[in-house]
Amino acid sequence: MSLTLNRWRFYVTPERVLSVCFIVLLAYLVVVPLFMMVKETFIVHPLERFQIPGSKVNDFTLAHWYRFFISESAYTFFYRPLVNTLIISFGLSFLALLIGGAMAWLVVRTDMPLKETISNWAVVPYILPSWTLALAWISLFKNDRIGGEKGIVSALTGFEPPDWFAYGLFPITITLALHYFPFAFLLIGGALRNIDAQLEESASLVGAGRLAIIRRITIPLIVPSIMAAFLLSFARGLGTFGTPAFLGGPVREFVLSTSLYGNLIGQRPGLGYLAALVMIVIGMLVLYMDHRMVGARKSFVTVAGKGARLGLIELGRWRWALAGFILFFLFSVIVVPLVALAIDTVMLIPGVYSWENLTLHYWIGEASYSIGLGTGEAGILKNPQILSALKNTFSLAFVVAVVTCLMGILVGYAIVKRRGTFISKCLDQISFLPYLIPSIALGATLLAMFAVPRGPIPSLHGSFLLLVIVCSISALPYAVKAGISAMRQIGGELEEAALMAGAGWWTRMRKIIVPIQKSTYFAGMLLPFISVTRELSLVILLVTPTTQLATTISLLFTDRGWYPYTNGIVFILTVVVVGCTVLSRRVMGTSLAKGLGG
Amino acid sequence: MPDIVLDKVSKSFTKQTHAVEDLSLVIPDGSFTTLLGPSGCGKTTTLRMIAGLEQPTSGEIIIGDSVVFSGKTGAFVAPAKRDLGLVFQSYALWPHFTVAENITFGLEINSVGKKEINKRLDEIASALRLDSLLERYTSELSGGQQQRVAIARVLIMEPSVLLLDEPLSNLDATLRMEMRAELKRLHRETGATIIYVTHDQLEALTMSSHIALLKSGVLQQFSAPLEIYERPANRFAADFLGSPRINFVDATLDQDSLSWGDVMIQLPKSAKKDVGPRVSLGLRAEELGLSRTCGPGMVEGRVLTVLPTGADWYYQVRVADEVLTIRHNDEIPFNYEDIVYVEIRSKSLKIFDDAGSAIL
């Protein structure tokens, strides 16, 4: 009897238990909500009764599908937003690849000066909230279409930028590309660094010129990274809400994410969830294409790496010019917007740039209906609403960082230990799933799942827990990726050695596995911390007045035109996020690139 | 002290293939037994099953008096309770611990007293010449030093069985020679049973008291090293052991004599009779002799390559359609293109039938 028990204990290993637990948990938090969401597209919701005459709440209906895909409004709901979304996503991905790829090539393969500085700065646009640039774009280029104070360009030059330049698809694509190009920079840079120099040298020995080498050898070798960067920017661009909302709204150019948001806010969940579904399907299609196109080639880059140091290409008299140009570019996408935002927070009346107008009212002023914008809100540092939102943001970021880090360790452990088995593949796939779901759509699925009580689980709507769940799920693929690579680096033998010495599972985790990889895990925490701090699209559907976050409250203030507050909050977030990044680099030697799994 | 018994042990990771199939072995107490074979032969899997890191699909493993695994009763004893130590191929030294911490970790886990730990640490450190390295981190050590730490870490637990998984494969050639000697000394001094995994036949031959030769999960032969060398059970065993590789020539079996070209060899009575007529004859380089003049039982050949190694001269000689590698140290060396006469000087004949089994 006790013998069978022994054997049973052998089968019930920690990694098996972990695998099963996580599969169940993730299925419940990711897969079930997806099905719930599909179900929601077939039933009548409370206020939809107005659109579907004669129906009762919770009736089965095909009306949403009809309205979304076939009816006269389908153009507004679906077709035009779809086309806009695709234009933006493709456009921004290409642009981001171009910018990031060119910068990566210059930094890795040429003798351009100031590489270190450029590499450090090139990541910053990604850690800023994505809509910072949209806000900056508006303050710079807004024209008389949306009335109010003049934009900076218009005020200085008297030239009114045309609508297509000031609002809509063009600036959305540009600002998002400027936000997402660090993906391409990090991924392509990493791949370039790993290319075995001999591969290029042997090409040059048979007489290939520099361009031919780039075209025939270098680029094909980094295709997997290019695709990965493309996919990442595409999927993230798809699910972005803030930028298209700010820049598209004034010219009534909608995308799927704004259609989703509008329909959910307008109490048409059936349509909203359909928009989410379409976004998820597109996300999966893109991944599938990526898989088909690169699939087998993925191994290229990992194989190399031992090769000799690459010879740097001499740029001659261009080297300083190029470095200067790139620094100028980075300066204009990082410093200029931030300074513009910061200046706005100290101007009593927006748009009046004079010394008399300088004020700290929006930072430390008392609530007033008569000073400046007369918002009736106290200054940022004294405003209980804003302070509580900031507190929420940072506690959320911290909790999520810890939770995802733990999940990353445990899931990575379970996957690597059971490598090759069905259960391990299953866990791997399911933890990767959130990667394909555009942020706002992921928020929508969890809303569908947890807005109402289901069985023994009460409604989580408006709870901090729900925010923790959605952010953790969204960060999970990165955390697991980091966890897996950490475990692979450790290898099984280090743990088995402890097992042989008689250390139990808990001791092995605590004394061996976690301490060895602590810097990797720390890097794995940094990324979720940063993304949560500046996250908007993911949480926009899930916050309520009691769980307001810094980003959502700044959206609220933007809606009311209270830019000094919005900008001040963004400024605080930026300072904290950049500070954390720099600090962690100094202290732990971690870099963001590591967390991204470049 | 315990014998280690493997009884019909099988292990399969997938449904179709066996990593180890029906393996039965008795590893004698105090022996230095090597599990030898090419990569993928199941030797590491076998070792890990003995250690308890893998669980066999079926069969039984007994260490001394205790059944540590049984497919029938479901018995299973946890690795740490089997009184054995395992030195990993990668050494698996914990990079965040110092040498001393690495060595004493197991004792701390098992809540051995501080005093006792220090005492044993001193002993083991001086025995393995690690005294001056105790406070270093393992990444600061050379390969050989790391290896000694890995061994010390295991020995401090005073196991009665020591398992070594290709411990020398990460070392360079000279260090490997040194460590071989050191391991042999260790075996002598501790008296522990050592089970040693390697794919290097030379290592196996030089160190072991017993070799278990495996191929594709199946045991080919289990005997003393020279026994296998001299009397391989099959063609694979003959081929796998020995450097340079054994020569195989086609021969014809006729009643109780063997003919290779013009050479006729009388076979002992014990030879299997129901095989042939076509067999292959295995001839090691040192079992062949060369001469400038023809004599009885010699065949003519031509020198293709001359390969001096310093101590020995090896020649590749073409005889009829075959190329033989021959060691020949007497007289004046031969030259390329020289006509030579080859003579068989085997003490024990290695003759294999079509299926590859020895017929003697």
Place this chain on the structure above:
Amino acid sequence: MKLTQIRSRLATCLAASVCMLFATHSGAEDWSKIEAAAKQEGKLLVYSTTSRTAKAAKAFSKSTGIAVEVVRLKEQELITRSYQEAQSGVHKVDMVVGEDWPAARELLNNTGYFVNYIPPTAKKLFAKKHQNPLVLGYINRVFGYNTEKHPNGDPLKSVWDLTTDEYKGRVMIRDVAITGEHQNALTEWVRRSSDLEAAYKKRFGKSLEMTEANAGLEFIKRLLQNDAIIMTSDTKIAAAVGAKGQEKPPYGMFYVYSKHRDIKKKDLALSDSRQIDPTLGYMYPIVLQLSANAPNPNAAKMFMEYLGTIEGFAPWAKSPGVYTPNPNQIPFDGDMPLAWWEERMWLYDLDYAAANRGNVLDVWLKYAQR
């Protein structure tokens, strides 16, 4: 047609009075008992769409010692959240201060989750039509223009002006798709299509040619085809329309009149159109409803009573644009009394709005994407 309309109105009136018979048993109640019970309860939770409820609550707490927690929600969020909570048996909220009554009635009142309650002051002073649902105050939404651009006064003669070339890309309106009250208001434009058609003829001297079913929907179409700018908030519309120094300032449609309180401190050149035909905008009620399962019903009743008094309404009375049905309230300086606005603005018909807002929304959405 006319007859059925009258009949249906009669039916609603009847239904309303029957309801009142049951719902308004407050007269019989002993108010002092309620007050005593309220003190016992000592607290209440209010969902509100207007931020000023919190101010009123502060004053109320100060005088009564009853703690009031006010959670501010957007109008549709308030309705669905209250509905879902009630549906799933979560009874936390005691009363709501909400908007979009057609939707609220549908989900909160008709379902029995919330009931109308008429406290003593309201019963005594409010006109009957403001008692069911109990109205905290009316909000008016107007058309506005930039006075710097138009120093000689109101440029807008008719709502149809907004669909002419002169106003192309210059009219700002909050997104109808996410503003329930706009949907309700526009159903009134459908209901009063004939008035709209007449207004068109009066302005341009010719009949309106329509591709949509009626003049109301035709207006929506033409407004959007005239490149109307969809905004996310009224604050922004008022600020954009009124900012000084603009060559081509936009015009505001349906923004809350209360934004005019900012004119002075933000130095805006903003005024509302007082001649625009056929309506100066629209009005809608902020309503008070009591949860049928309120944990603190008496405290809620007391707070509702308080909000009906001059003292309780004070936070809203400090600026233009919100009008209590309490006849003793003096209008804000420079603003007109409720009755004045009622005469010149369309209030939507509840039942018609509930039945037709889907239609309005569909047409809006059909043309919303350029």
